[in-house]
Amino acid sequence: MLHIGLVDDHTLFRKGIISLIEMACTQPVQILFEAANGLELQALIGSATAPDIIIMDINMPDMNGFDSVLWLKETYPAVPVLVLTMMDKEEYIIRMLKMGIKGYLSKDVEPKELGEAIHAVSNNGYYYTDFITGKLISTLQQYDEHGRSLSPLNERETEFLRLACSEYTYYEIAALMHLSPKTVDGYRKALFEKLSVKNRVGLALYAVKHDIVKL
Amino acid sequence: MLHIGLVDDHTLFRKGIISLIEMACTQPVQILFEAANGLELQALIGSATAPDIIIMDINMPDMNGFDSVLWLKETYPAVPVLVLTMMDKEEYIIRMLKMGIKGYLSKDVEPKELGEAIHAVSNNGYYYTDFITGKLISTLQQYDEHGRSLSPLNERETEFLRLACSEYTYYEIAALMHLSPKTVDGYRKALFEKLSVKNRVGLALYAVKHDIVKL
DNA sequence: GCGCTATACAGGAAAAACCCTGTTTTTCAT
DNA sequence: ATGAAAAACAGGGTTTTTCCTGTATAGCGC
Incomplete structure (x- = not known):
């Protein structure tokens, strides 16, 4: 049985x-x-x-x-x-x-x-x-020719991505993450590249699609 | 049978x-x-x-x-x-x-x-x-005390919302909808009000949440 | 120590987004 | 047909985002 x-x-x-x-x-x-x-x-x-x-x-x-x-x-x-x-x-x-x-x-x-x-x-x-x-x-196959992972985000990046899916400005996000707005600016740029998106909406939709944020 | x-x-x-x-x-x-x-x-x-x-x-x-x-x-x-x-x-x-x-x-x-x-x-x-x-x-009950509908979006608004969930700029969206960028600006403002959101990310997440766009 | 890489950070500038107020045109019910 | 509402549109302003290039520091392998 x-x-x-x-x-x-x-x-x-x-x-x-x-x-x-x-x-x-x-x-x-x-x-x-x-x-x-x-x-x-x-x-x-x-x-x-x-x-x-x-x-x-x-x-x-x-x-x-x-x-x-x-x-x-x-x-x-x-x-x-x-x-x-x-x-x-x-x-x-x-x-x-x-x-x-x-x-x-x-x-x-x-x-x-x-x-x-x-x-x-x-x-x-x-x-x-x-x-x-x-x-x-x-x-x-999601790894590029240099063997680097394309998608796995690290802790800080993930935290930033979560906050980007909100109505906070990047300036406010920087404060929440205890970083300079300029550093946050760097994160944004890096993620645009990594995730192949062009603006904040792209970030948000990526995050939803990959369950980094829940609706 | x-x-x-x-x-x-x-x-x-x-x-x-x-x-x-x-x-x-x-x-x-x-x-x-x-x-x-x-x-x-x-x-x-x-x-x-x-x-x-x-x-x-x-x-x-x-x-x-x-x-x-x-x-x-x-x-x-x-x-x-x-x-x-x-x-x-x-x-x-x-x-x-x-x-x-x-x-x-x-x-x-x-x-x-x-x-x-x-x-x-x-x-x-x-x-x-x-x-x-x-x-x-x-x-x-989704109608307010004046009898106006709070959420049901009309055709054009829905179309705009769909396009806002993309990497197009509002300028490009205006062109796609055959409207002036200023009119699209009006749509954005109206939807911010209607949907109680503060920026484009809010629009995008609303659209996803309500299945106006599919991921 | 010497590269190598990742992280944090800046100045400066252009583009886009955002937010008022107000006009014209279209739509539509009575 | 006409008056009210909705849709389309502008001028003109502020804020935010986006995108450059470049520097300082810390950790790590060898």
């Missing part, structure tokens, strides 16, 4: 997945718990035997997939996580892989593949598709 | 819904077709008898829910549409209701409610919950 924990904020999606798993799986499975977010997961996971696999979404209210996996790795490091999400941004996959998830699946797959992924994770310990491999390669 | 058409870009979600409908429905149902977006819907709907109900998502690639409903109302005006989405923004609901959809359901409901909605639409012709009513009321 395969014990599954399911973490996704959309009830209909959860129920649909459960229905599919129960119908399609060759192996007998049992849904140990359903959680709408990380907080519910924390409350529910202790009340049963540890699941053989946790299927996890990323975008969830209150406590998202990243924080949930982080907590799981500290508290239940042995429980494998299969991320099932429609977010297919490179950064998300990379970030999740670094956290030690065992598989990453798009919601845009056939039920058959979900079944295969579940069994692969429980039998082999992992399930990575060509899709993931492709994303990883495209990430590697 | 109840004939259903399903339009949603996520395969797993579609299959899950089908599994749920087939298991839970008291009445015998048949899934006439599955489409991943409006284009697929256009291609598939003619190849079968007209469905008794179409279940439709909003966020879809290539051709979204709005355009799909628009097309349906022109081509198959008699086919009722039940919108099933996770987008619960007032503007979306209002826009869809104006287009004449027969029901609006969040993906965050119990399967039971989906079944009820399907039967209500096919029997009574519509299914509107308290959730919708609440959203409608909160929309009505």
